[in-house]
Amino acid sequence: MTGEIALYVHWPFCKSKCPYCDFNSHVRTGIDDARWRRALLAELDHWGTSTRGRRLVSVFFGGGTPSLMAPATAAAVLDRAALYWESAPGIEVTLEANPTSVEAGRLADFRAAGVNRASLGVQALDDAALKFLGRGHDAAEARAAVAIAAKTFARYSFDLIYARPGQSARAWERELDDAVALAGDHLSVYQLTIEHGTAFATAHARGDFAIPDEDLAGALYETTQSRLDRAGLAAYEISNHARPGGECRHNLVYWRYDDYVGIGPGAHGRLTERGQKHATRQRRAPEQWLSAVEQAGHATEERAAIPADERFEEMLMMGLRLNEGIARERFRRETGRTLEEALDQNAVVALAAGGFLVLDADGLRATAAGRQRLNAVLVRLLA
Ligand code: SF4
Numbered sequence: 001m002t003g004e005i006a007l008y009v010h011w012p013f014c015k016s017k018c019p020y021c022d023f024n025s026h027v028r029t030g031i032d033d034a035r036w037r038r039a040l041l042a043e044l045d046h047w048g049t050s051t052r053g054r055r056l057v058s059v060f061f062g063g064g065t066p067s068l069m070a071p072a073t074a075a076a077v078l079d080r081a082a083l084y085w086e087s088a089p090g091i092e093v094t095l096e097a098n099p100t101s102v103e104a105g106r107l108a109d110f111r112a113a114g115v116n117r118a119s120l121g122v123q124a125l126d127d128a129a130l131k132f133l134g135r136g137h138d139a140a141e142a143r144a145a146v147a148i149a150a151k152t153f154a155r156y157s158f159d160l161i162y163a164r165p166g167q168s169a170r171a172w173e174r175e176l177d178d179a180v181a182l183a184g185d186h187l188s189v190y191q192l193t194i195e196h197g198t199a200f201a202t203a204h205a206r207g208d209f210a211i212p213d214e215d216l217a218g219a220l221y222e223t224t225q226s227r228l229d230r231a232g233l234a235a236y237e238i239s240n241h242a243r244p245g246g247e248c249r250h251n252l253v254y255w256r257y258d259d260y261v262g263i264g265p266g267a268h269g270r271l272t273e274r275g276q277k278h279a280t281r282q283r284r285a286p287e288q289w290l291s292a293v294e295q296a297g298h299a300t301e302e303r304a305a306i307p308a309d310e311r312f313e314e315m316l317m318m319g320l321r322l323n324e325g326i327a328r329e330r331f332r333r334e335t336g337r338t339l340e341e342a343l344d345q346n347a348v349v350a351l352a353a354g355g356f357l358v359l360d361a362d363g364l365r366a367t368a369a370g371r372q373r374l375n376a377v378l379v380r381l382l383a
Pocket residue numbers: 013014016017018021022023025063064065098121
């Protein structure tokens with residue numbers, strides 16, 4: 001087996017559940033670190049055996065809050081990964097971390113374990129907003145944690161959430177000024193959305209708060225783009241901004257539809273096996289995942305070839321998020337068809353005429369206006 005591969009490691013635990021969060025994250029006490037480490041290594045053995053010999057381009061410890069994991073677990077995962085895959089030059093190893101002082105204090109231990117990039121869940125640089133978002137840190141702690149990340153790692157990123165209740169474009173611009181002053185080579189900026197099944201969904205339905213309407217959310221999005229452009233942190237994906245070369249290599253693997261292994265509860269993977277892209281999925285509930293791995297060596301719930309129409313859909317949904325779009329050769333390799341053969345030409349012509357889409361010698365990409373309305377663009381293309 002040849003080719004590049006990335007590794008995602010899911011740590012499903014958090015100190016508390018944020019009210020907007022619909023990730024696979026859970027609050028537990030008394031986690032047995034050694035037991036979890038053994039299980040993650042067993043699942044890594046399972047996937048490593050069948051993909052041995054590939055080149056590892058990135059590792060991403062995500063969650064949940066993987067900065068709550070023992071640094072020895074990260075070290076053990078990275079050591080074990082090296083048994084199966086040779087590291088690509090400049091391999092990126094990212095750890096998601098929350099900006100509480102305790103976790104920031106452990107970043108040096110994670111660096112010693114082999115992590116070389118941190119992604120901090122700052123979310124806001126405003127105390128009232130952080131309280132509303134149910135975060136366990138205040139703005140001063142967030143700034144201190146970013147400063148520690150900057151001292152510890154050559155590369156770091158942090159997340160912000162905008163379109164919060166009552167947020168004006170002016171206040172958001174000031175907050176972005178603060179963020180730019182703290183930023184390294186990467187920033188992720190997400191619009192607050194109310195996800196089904198979250199505490200915010202209940203509170204929002206009860207009328208406890210309102211989020212900005214479409215016009216204001218659009219204005220806040222424009223503010224984000226122009227302020228971060230001016231700072232040299234242009235968007236390279238709908239919610240992600242970087243200085244040239246600072247793009248998150250791991251997330252590019254997802255958006256470019258490249259191969260990755262996912263281990264840990266609920267982790268997904270995409271793997272080319274015998275020339276055919278497969279979807280993989282591990283059991284989602286942490287305790288069930290753990291006991292399945294202890295019994296069978298892995299907790300795989302799905303390992304199935306992806307049908308051609310789904311590969312086409314997935315490539316469009318992922319690739320059009322990126323400014324660079326979908327390269328012609330990559331598309332043909334995955335789907336066996338050219339872009340012209342696969343796409344509804346009437347839809348392409350209409351979307352291009354509307355200024356939302358470009359199909360040219362390089363490939364297919366959404367314009368800035370198209371990325372802002374990507375769902376509508378996809379509905380038209382996938383109709
Ligand atoms: S810390 Fe992150 S993963 Fe955990 S509950 Fe909050 S948003 Fe979700």
